[in-house]
Structure formats: C-alpha cells, structure tokens
Amino acid sequence: MNAAQKAGGQAFEEAGLRPSDVDFAELYAPCTIVEVLVSEALGFAPRGAGARFAAEGRTSLGGDIPLSTSGGLTSRGHPAYVTPLYNLLEACEQLMHGAGDRQVEDAAIGLATAELGNYNAALVHILERVS
Structure with missing residues (x-):
C-alpha cells in the first residue's frame, strides 16, 4: 500500500486538500481487505482502524467518508482494463449529483484510485464539483 x-x-x-476535505472516494479495491488497507493508506481511517470504520458504518453511504458507493469492483464484474474508468464515472456521477440511490449528499470533492499489481503502482485523482 506504499504506492x-x-x-x-x-x-x-x-490539490491543497486533506483527506477530511473529501466527501466520498471510489477505491480500486477488488476485495474487502484491499478497501480497508487503501482507506488507511489514503488517511480516511487511522492505520489499523479501517475494518472497524467499515463495521461501524463510517465508510457507508451517509457515513463519515462513503467509500465505493458504486458497490465496488466485483459488483461490476471487475472487467479487465476498464475498471478504473468505472471508478471515474462513479466519481463524476456523484459530483454531478446524478448517482440516484447511491448519491452522497452535497458531494463536492471526490477521490478515485486505480492500481497496478496489488498496488505496486497507484493513481489517485481528486475531483471537484464546479457549478
């Protein structure tokens, strides 16, 4: 998770921002433990507390920092090569307030990640709603 x-x-x-400034994040996480570890690596949860944050609902829609509001990679079948594009699409839908039942209230700043080889390399994009 160093990457x-x-x-x-x-x-x-x-971006001149902190993790606490982000309204939601769409993480490249093909399984639960990766979401937990990436949430900690990005500063959304203290190291060692990512699983507890998720269990307490703090990373759910309506929580402190909604993560993977799309349902995550496996909910979309985790298609090769295009999965990161789905993360950006979800981030854009959230920022345009067009995510329907998945909508994060008043979403203005979002984050999307992509990875290569179990986070041997990573991309992190921070996006902002512009009115």
Missing part, C-alpha cells in the same frame, strides 16, 4: 500512500499524499498536496 497508494505516496500517490495519495502527492494528490492531496497538489
């Missing part, structure tokens, strides 16, 4: 932590740190620095 996610490094890419996330760089993205936050370039």
Whole structure:
C-alpha cells in the first residue's frame, strides 16, 4: 500500500486538500481487505482502524467518508482494463449529483484510485464539483 500512500499524499498536496476535505472516494479495491488497507493508506481511517470504520458504518453511504458507493469492483464484474474508468464515472456521477440511490449528499470533492499489481503502482485523482 506504499504506492497508494505516496500517490495519495502527492494528490492531496497538489490539490491543497486533506483527506477530511473529501466527501466520498471510489477505491480500486477488488476485495474487502484491499478497501480497508487503501482507506488507511489514503488517511480516511487511522492505520489499523479501517475494518472497524467499515463495521461501524463510517465508510457507508451517509457515513463519515462513503467509500465505493458504486458497490465496488466485483459488483461490476471487475472487467479487465476498464475498471478504473468505472471508478471515474462513479466519481463524476456523484459530483454531478446524478448517482440516484447511491448519491452522497452535497458531494463536492471526490477521490478515485486505480492500481497496478496489488498496488505496486497507484493513481489517485481528486475531483471537484464546479457549478
């Protein structure tokens, strides 16, 4: 998860933001443990607390930091090569307030990640709603 932590740190620095400024995140996480680890690497949960945050509902829709509001990679079948595009699509739908039942209330800043080889490399994009 070093790549996610490094890419996330760089993205936050370039955007002039902190993890607490983000309204939602669409994470590249093909399984539960990866979502937990990436949420910690990006600073949405303290190290070692990602699973507890999820169990407490803090990463659910309506929680402190909704993660993977689309349902995650496996809910879309995790198609090869295009999965990161789905993460960006979900982020855009959230920011345009067109996500329907998945909508994060007043979403203005979102984050989307992509990875290569179990987070040996990572991309982190921070997007902002522009009215």
